[in-house]
Amino acid sequence: xxxxxxxxxxxxLDGHSVLHRAYHAFPKTLTTSDGELTNAVYGFTRIFLAVLxxxxxxxxxxxFDTPQATFRHQEFAGxxxxxxxxxxxxxxxxxxxxxxxxxxxxxxxxxxxxxxxDVLGTLAKQAEGQVGTLIVTDDxxxxxxxxxxxxxxxxxxxxxxxxxxxxxxFGFEPEQLDDYKALRGDPSDNIPGVRGIGPKTAKExxxxxxxxEEVYHHISEIxxxxxxxxxxxxxxxxxxxxxATIDRDTPITLDLEKCRTRDFDRAQVEDLFAKLGFxxxxxxxxGEGEEAQMELL
Numbered sequence: 001x002x003x004x005x006x007x008x009x010x011x012x013l014d015g016h017s018v019l020h021r022a023y024h025a026f027p028k029t030l031t032t033s034d035g036e037l038t039n040a041v042y043g044f045t046r047i048f049l050a051v052l053x054x055x056x057x058x059x060x061x062x063x064f065d066t067p068q069a070t071f072r073h074q075e076f077a078g079x080x081x082x083x084x085x086x087x088x089x090x091x092x093x094x095x096x097x098x099x100x101x102x103x104x105x106x107x108x109x110x111x112x113x114x115x116x117x118d119v120l121g122t123l124a125k126q127a128e129g130q131v132g133t134l135i136v137t138d139d140x141x142x143x144x145x146x147x148x149x150x151x152x153x154x155x156x157x158x159x160x161x162x163x164x165x166x167x168x169x170f171g172f173e174p175e176q177l178d179d180y181k182a183l184r185g186d187p188s189d190n191i192p193g194v195r196g197i198g199p200k201t202a203k204e205x206x207x208x209x210x211x212x213e214e215v216y217h218h219i220s221e222i223x224x225x226x227x228x229x230x231x232x233x234x235x236x237x238x239x240x241x242x243x244a245t246i247d248r249d250t251p252i253t254l255d256l257e258k259c260r261t262r263d264f265d266r267a268q269v270e271d272l273f274a275k276l277g278f279x280x281x282x283x284x285x286x287g288e289g290e291e292a293q294m295e296l297l
Contacts, residue, residue: 008058008131008132009055009057009058009059009131009132009133009134010057010058010059010060010061010123010124010127010131010132010133010134010256010259011051011052011055011057011059011060011061011133011134011136012060012061012062012063012120012123012124012133012134012135012136013048013051013060013061013062013063013136013137014063014116014117014120014135014136014137014138014139014142015044015062015063015064015097015101015108015116016063016064016065016115016116017116017137017138017139018044018047018048018136018137018138018155019040019044019064019090019093019094019097020090021043021047021138021155021156022039022040022041022042022043022044022046022047023039023040023043023087023089023090023093025043026039026040026042026043027039028089030042030277031277032275032276032277033277037089037092037093038093038096038276038277038278039093040090040093040097041093041096041097041100041276042276042278042281044097044100045097045100045278045281046281046284047155048062048100048101049281049284049285049286050284051136051153051155052286053284053286055134055153057134057261058131058260058261059131059256059259059260059261060106060259060261061106061107061108061109061123061259062101062106062107062108062109063108063109063110063116063119063120063123064094064098064108064110064116065110065115065116066110066111066112066113066114068112068113069113070113070114070115071113071114071247072115072242072243075239075242075243076239076243078190078192079189079190079191079243080189080190081190082190083190096276099272100272103264103265103268103269103272104264104269104286105262105263105264105265106259107255107258107259109123109252111250111251111252114247114250117139117141117142117246118246118247118248118250119250119252120135120137120142120145121142121144121145121246121247121248121250122247122248122249122250122252122254123252123254124145124147124149124150124248125145125248125249126253126254127149127150127254127256128147128149128150129149130256131256132149132150132151133149133150133151134150134151134152134153134160135150135151135152135153136153136155137152137153137154137155138154138155138156140154141177141189141244141246142246143161143166143174143177144174144175144177144178144245144246145174145246145248146161146162146163146166146174147163147174148163170203171203171206171207172203172206172207176206176210176211177244178241178244178245178246179206179210179211179212179215179241180202180203180206181193181240181241181244182194182212182237182238182240182241182244183197183201183202183205183206183212183215183237183240184197184198184199184201184202185240186240186244189243189244191240191243191244192233192236192239192240193233193236193237193240194229194230194233194236194237194240195229195232195233195236196229197226197229197230201226205222205226212237212238212241215230216230216234216237219231261286266285269285270282
């Protein structure tokens with residue numbers, strides 16, 4: 001298992017991933033005294049504070065998905081079509097989550113038409129050469145941005161992934177994960193891939209040829225059965241790679257100084273936590289001492 005990056009890191013939180021996890025992990029009996037549902041807000045805040053305590057980053061930022069359709073939906077109408085609409089009870093808590101992040105003095109980066117994954121990948125790319133990056137998420141899609149300067153912490157598994165972990169798990173480089181998904185598809189996002197090609201064959205093809213483009217360039221060297229599958233799904237494979245690839249050139253600029261951890265208005269945070277009924281989280285606030293540890297769920 002890799003250790004986390006050095007103490008001077010930029011911690012990027014995948015707000016969308018953590019928010020969804022929190023909503024499903026905590027009971028809907030969590031409400032304010034006025035009856036406002038707060039289970040997702042509480043869970044998000046608890047996980048976020050635990051991560052800050054665990055890694056003590058020098059820089060922090062959060063990214064969320066936006067409500068607008070992304071470029072992937074424009075490319076493929078079926079992208080994520082089987083996923084249900086966000087539940088009203090979850091959507092109603094997003095504003096409060098933004099309020100908590102703002103109260104802690106942490107910037108939020110979002111770009112309409114792009115997913116949080118794209119924004120996080122772009123910020124990590126822009127941070128290269130300045131500081132190490134640790135992306136906190138439960139979404140394995142972000143493993144494709146792992147590099148010598150970027151690691152991914154999968155919070156649910158409490159595991160930091162570096163280059164070595166990705167190579168050991170998949171047998172190829174992080175940046176080849178989109179080629180792998182182009183071949184095998186991704187049911188969770190409704191990315192079609194090449195029908196008839198499963199994980200084992202996709203892995204072998206990526207290991208042997210390196211990329212989707214090279215697979216097709218050397219198609220005559222592949223067994224007839226797989227050749228036939230590939231020949232029938234040329235457009236689907238190309239589309240699948242485009243859908244699976246994190247766009248690391250989104251129109252956003254990293255302001256590293258804006259992300260620097262700094263003192264926040266503790267009274268404002270305490271008032272907000274009191275309003276939300278989060279008194280138990282006060283001791284987990286940054287600066288309250290190392291003895292106040294919150295477990296990740």
